[in-house]
Amino acid sequence: MSMRQLRAGIVGGGRGALIGAVHRIAAELDGEARIVAGAMSADPETARASAAAWQLDRCYDCYAAMAEGEAALEDGIDFVIVATPNHLHLPVAKAFLEAGIHVVCDKPLAASLDEAQAMRELVAASGRLFALTHTYSGYPMVREAKEFVASGRLGELRKVQVEYNQDWLMAPLERQGNKQAEWRMDPARAGISCCVGDIGTHAKHLVEFVSGRKLLSVCAELTSFVAGRQLDDDASMLLRLEGGARGTLVCSQIACGEENGLNIRLYGSKAGLEWHQVAPNTLHVKPAGESWRRFRAGSSYLGDAATRATRTPAGHSEGYLEAFANIYRDFMADLRRIEAGEAALRDYPGIEDGIRGMRFVQAAVESSRKGTVWVDL
Amino acid sequence: MSMRQLRAGIVGGGRGALIGAVHRIAAELDGEARIVAGAMSADPETARASAAAWQLDRCYDCYAAMAEGEAALEDGIDFVIVATPNHLHLPVAKAFLEAGIHVVCDKPLAASLDEAQAMRELVAASGRLFALTHTYSGYPMVREAKEFVASGRLGELRKVQVEYNQDWLMAPLERQGNKQAEWRMDPARAGISCCVGDIGTHAKHLVEFVSGRKLLSVCAELTSFVAGRQLDDDASMLLRLEGGARGTLVCSQIACGEENGLNIRLYGSKAGLEWHQVAPNTLHVKPAGESWRRFRAGSSYLGDAATRATRTPAGHSEGYLEAFANIYRDFMADLRRIEAGEAALRDYPGIEDGIRGMRFVQAAVESSRKGTVWVDL
């Protein structure tokens, strides 16, 4: 595979948006890519200041100009990062896909299932690569968990408990000038859900990623605990998965004291598994009738997937940025494969995960509106 | 209050039944009572051997004879402990209540809601004290949690997550000669539920005890993961509580690797709380916008309720037996109050908790049978 440094661009993620800096560090962490161009804000001044702060080679005022401009350059960007609010995912991705540029897109895929399906057609028509940043599947021990289940060591999956608890929206920040809260609580920009779309989709993706089982139906109650909200800030739901497994999914943005509490437990006929995002380098393994094992990232006894996703020896914690970089690494390896005329592996979250995520959001909202009934995805 | 040592009797709990030894240690721990009589098994030989092992003064072949015999003695038992399978709770309690003897009864209250209501009438008619052994409310830090919520420090309760996960029934022990599994999986002896009745009721009681809010409705799915079972070995449900709080309750007896995983988290508008039964001397307190506090049993900064329930200084772990003994201690204090002509405080789980527990079991089963719909308690 070619070793040249790839060129990336970014739309959104300007000053004040945490996720912009996260994308930059993650994309560049292994030295394989550099962000060289951006349309980092709808506000031209912010766009220019953000680009200058990052020393970008090329700064654009709008994404359309950027797609056109980069496509025209001989050394234009190889891929674009879409780090905008949800409602812009489709138009931005469209512009770049149609310009022949690969896309890395924030989740959820779009503001509605219709948009998501339109996105799928665009991706298919373009022949370009598409990655969706379900970051948490980049953690080494999440990959170990997936491999553990796939190898049969868990036995038949029976029960899943997944939860994603935060508290940053326990006050009405969207009415206090917080931009991140504003768009997430605005149906015009976020779509039909805040909490389920923003973090519930991560939890749902994690369940399917680790278990290798698709979610079939949900029975949900969505709530807005903070007065005056049009969208949910909390949800609880029952799950039915392929193969007869049952489970619960809880997500909340008003869970006082929780920072970013993404946790998963799986129970099979031979073993149980448990992983916590706040202590991501440990996977708890619970074989039936035996003592718990504490699997640790970087250890020699782990499988290939976890080992490939680790940069330092056991005991040197890796975290969120490295997990994010793992998604980029797999995506960029695919990009080099395509460039070399090889087949893409698509071993990172992609368009189909995005579609399923949007179906999940829609099913959860529908279930809750109908009085908490089972709705199939 | 009188300081004489109280005399207790026990029905059930003979050799092979763990709970018998637990009751004895708990009842006698503080030196306030001694078990002196028993009808410890329906099998006369087991009954005699069990009584001999405990050096009981009086051994009976059946509970009816025991109730009659003890009532006739001048120094007969002050109270009886009912440690039988569920279907015997009512007839045994009836015999003793009608003989004027106070009752401590295992949970769930009975094998059906009808029986539970009959029990309530019997208790009311007898004027005797009645305690239900929801042991977990005896832990010091559970009492601290209750006091924390009651004092307003949690703010308005929004969300609850409670779970009780075990794995001891992940194999079909009821067909392998395990007596404890046999009756629990037999509708004739256990009633309409195994898992929800056996441990779900503990979880539900814990939620109401700590939050001070009654559970209004449940939306549940009960499952029998092990083939051939008539009763549930697993359940997941959504909860609605008084005052608008929402939540989830998960209980399982097939959660591979879990020993006795009773955990509760509460989220309010001012703080969160978290407690785990396997590490019972710690209560995690999460005030909004501040660092987590780690409240520890035996510490000087705790409230009265926790302090009264602790026997050793901070750092000397107390456990399940001491929690159980706390239920007995409160019950016996009431018994001495009555003897002294004072009013009973009834500050331990009692007949109303039992009734609500049975309503909860019935509602959960009904919800699941109807396809997971909301059912009021």
Add this chain to the structure above:
Amino acid sequence: MSMRQLRAGIVGGGRGALIGAVHRIAAELDGEARIVAGAMSADPETARASAAAWQLDRCYDCYAAMAEGEAALEDGIDFVIVATPNHLHLPVAKAFLEAGIHVVCDKPLAASLDEAQAMRELVAASGRLFALTHTYSGYPMVREAKEFVASGRLGELRKVQVEYNQDWLMAPLERQGNKQAEWRMDPARAGISCCVGDIGTHAKHLVEFVSGRKLLSVCAELTSFVAGRQLDDDASMLLRLEGGARGTLVCSQIACGEENGLNIRLYGSKAGLEWHQVAPNTLHVKPAGESWRRFRAGSSYLGDAATRATRTPAGHSEGYLEAFANIYRDFMADLRRIEAGEAALRDYPGIEDGIRGMRFVQAAVESSRKGTVWVDL
């Protein structure tokens, strides 16, 4: 073995002394013994009030009268519990041993090594049983650790880290009316050390108990951090053990925030072990090149020693009182063996542990006084 309930007496442990209640609960927990007589305080009023609170059959004003009185009774006590300050251990034990009564004695064994050696002669001459309450060796997982090492699974022992940190003496309580602090900081009653004698001896016993290796020499620094103290409130020392193992022992009563932090780690050529008294039902096992194992009290995979020391299934925490009761249980089993004409097993801390404990205190003090040099035990 005889099943009659044994009769115990207690000297010291009256109102205000936590350890009295602990002894009573522990001695009586399994229903095998009852405390029936006591000389619970040098102050006659306290002695009477304490005896009344416990409903003792016989209350004495002084231990000498008690030893004489009990020896003269046909149903006098089988054994006495010595729960006094250190300087009284020898005279009290002497009185009872010479009266033919077995002894359970608090640690450290005495106020000096000379006294300790006198005690050893008295015990030998009396032919009576003698137990020293190194409580922590009563924990199931400490016994599992001992069995793990003895079985060879640890390999050759290389390194030990043991520590016992508390903070209750970080203020000068001995000058603020705290009786427990007063005698511990008074050389006339405590001997040549406070911290090393009071808790360092526990740590040292734990090392030898688990490792099966004797401590050969120490290189210590003792400190009094709180101004005006005659005795140490803190110590750190290097250790050399039989077989070439090395280690550290830290004990402190001024370690701000620590409750009762007795922790031990052992490192061998095949595995490591780690145990914490505040979470006593877990033993961390670290086999070379493999994932850590989490051994849990009550689990089926544990050895006999741990299993015999457990009363409840895994997940039902047992704590300090149950560990203490295990020491009593083993002692009482020996007492019944002797009564039945069998040989005593002496599988609990005894007079030799006490002697070694006093040698340890003396060596640590001497090492520190000489400027931190190696001193053999």
Add this chain to the structure above:
Amino acid sequence: MSMRQLRAGIVGGGRGALIGAVHRIAAELDGEARIVAGAMSADPETARASAAAWQLDRCYDCYAAMAEGEAALEDGIDFVIVATPNHLHLPVAKAFLEAGIHVVCDKPLAASLDEAQAMRELVAASGRLFALTHTYSGYPMVREAKEFVASGRLGELRKVQVEYNQDWLMAPLERQGNKQAEWRMDPARAGISCCVGDIGTHAKHLVEFVSGRKLLSVCAELTSFVAGRQLDDDASMLLRLEGGARGTLVCSQIACGEENGLNIRLYGSKAGLEWHQVAPNTLHVKPAGESWRRFRAGSSYLGDAATRATRTPAGHSEGYLEAFANIYRDFMADLRRIEAGEAALRDYPGIEDGIRGMRFVQAAVESSRKGTVWVDL
């Protein structure tokens, strides 16, 4: 300050040396620098392959040529990273300092105290910046701990317990072809100590960094547990610090099961602190008489130092690479200050820390050789 991207070079750290990749990621993480030149191995083929893998602009066969070559270029490197075995630190740093190039050097500073002092003179004479990579002081919560102590909230420091336990040298890897083990166990390349020099210096630096107190003397025992070793693989020592504080320092490379267990506890007259490198985003704070606080990286209640050292919100773990990057960030900020004609702050480990580290190694070795006596630094 200038925003141009800085140019770095590296000596050592070629293929097979973990630390090379760590330096690259850390130096480039924030986009402020790029490694453009290297003499990455004494073996020319490895040097070329390593440089190619990193797409370096300039590859050198030896560090002397590199120093000369880079100094001659208009766009030569701004600073060099010295990632060689200890005995090369001095000659390599010398070459670059004399060529007017700033230096970032691995710890320990050199192979002997004499070399270290020579290094100090070179640094002083050159007027160049010098950073020593005591990575662990780059963690946000270590900086919070330092600020906590400095603010007086700990009170008077009394006791310190620090330890750094690993197990990677529990087998004789140095005789099994492991390059990293080979040079560390070779006195000609590592100097007079392996374990104390390699990781004990980190532990010692951490104590001084957090406490703000200098280490005055040590009383140490160094051991080689694995047969045939010329240098120590384990050490235990007692510490005396400025202001009367006492403590222990344990370091080991044969502590079976430990990955990279750097832990520190401090006890003051007002509070205690505890931090563990394997869970680096949490700092345990233990105020006297109150409940423990759990300070978390990224939280709004933290001080400036921690906040500046954090890239993501609370709950998104940052790890070892980010801590390392923080050292680089502070160093590069100084470099830009100098370039802008401002005074350097030198708020990162530097030459004086290196000198003190070497004194510590020498004192520990001397203490052990003399039979474990107090030796001043």
